[in-house]
Amino acid sequence: MCWSPTGTKTQQKLIFNMRNYFLITFTAFALNALLAPLAFGQNSTFRDRLTLGVKAGFNWTSSNDEDRVQDNKVKPRPGFHVGGLAHYHLADNWALQTELTYSKEGALYDFKGSKTIAPYEGKTDLNFLNVPLLVQYMFGSSFRIQTGPQLGYALSIKYEDPYNEESEKNDIQKVNLSWSVGFGYLTKSGIGFDARYNAGLSNVYKEGFYPDQSARTRAGQIGVFYQFK
Numbered sequence: 001m002c003w004s005p006t007g008t009k010t011q012q013k014l015i016f017n018m019r020n021y022f023l024i025t026f027t028a029f030a031l032n033a034l035l036a037p038l039a040f041g042q043n044s045t046f047r048d049r050l051t052l053g054v055k056a057g058f059n060w061t062s063s064n065d066e067d068r069v070q071d072n073k074v075k076p077r078p079g080f081h082v083g084g085l086a087h088y089h090l091a092d093n094w095a096l097q098t099e100l101t102y103s104k105e106g107a108l109y110d111f112k113g114s115k116t117i118a119p120y121e122g123k124t125d126l127n128f129l130n131v132p133l134l135v136q137y138m139f140g141s142s143f144r145i146q147t148g149p150q151l152g153y154a155l156s157i158k159y160e161d162p163y164n165e166e167s168e169k170n171d172i173q174k175v176n177l178s179w180s181v182g183f184g185y186l187t188k189s190g191i192g193f194d195a196r197y198n199a200g201l202s203n204v205y206k207e208g209f210y211p212d213q214s215a216r217t218r219a220g221q222i223g224v225f226y227q228f229k
Contacts (some may be wrong), residue, residue: 049089056082057194057223061105063204063215069088072114077123078156079104081130084161087227095136097146103128111161122161128152128173132180144184150198169201176217177202191229196221 029174083101090096109122132150139145154174182196200216 022145029090036173036210051087051089051227051229053085053225053227054083054193055085055099055225056080057104057221059103059105059219061219062107062201063217070145073110075108075110077106077108077202079106081221081223085227087136093138095138095144097134097136099130099134101130103130103152105217107155107180109126109161110161113194120161120163123160124172125156127154127155127157128176133144134180136184141225142186142188144186145182146196147179147181148186149201150178153176173202173206175202176200176204178217178219182221184225186227190227192225192227194221194223194225 009208059079059081061078061079062074062076064074079099081103083099085097085099087098105126105128106124109124111120111122130150130152132148134146134148136144136146152175154176157172157174178198178200180196180198182194184192184194186192196219198217198219198221200218202216204215204217
């Protein structure tokens, strides 16, 4: 994918935000590695508070792109996600969780057509690596609510419809920032269930392509996970 000249400043800004995001994540884990013994006792170690796991599930993704496609309809596209997680206890009821997941996302477009073109459907195909950083509050021994930012990097971005073969899109940002909210349930066996909604914070499109319009991603997710003991 080629970056447009008008998108250079945005690319630099997103790279800067990505660097700060991971710096904050590393700092949070480092500080808690030092301070958590105050909450758990001096015998508590970083490894005692860290749990690794795997996860997988289904996505329903779209974007609020109605202004650009005007009278045509934008619909959610089904997909999936799979990856790993690191769950870190801060205190009895609080934890940080970060993940690295491969996520298949996109959107479907219903075009009404015209007098000479029959109605047709187009689709955007996005393959993302997503890294959320979630603050979790755990209660009732098994339940948890969670929220936090998520940084996504697009491995590929393609568009296809009956009149255009699948092609690489050069108007969409490769880096996407969103905010996640959700809840989960963890069983004593280590198997858990998770549901989330991710609301996009950054504009999907690069600067210069649609100067008077913007679009944000939106995604619903349900899945299962397993935390190793």
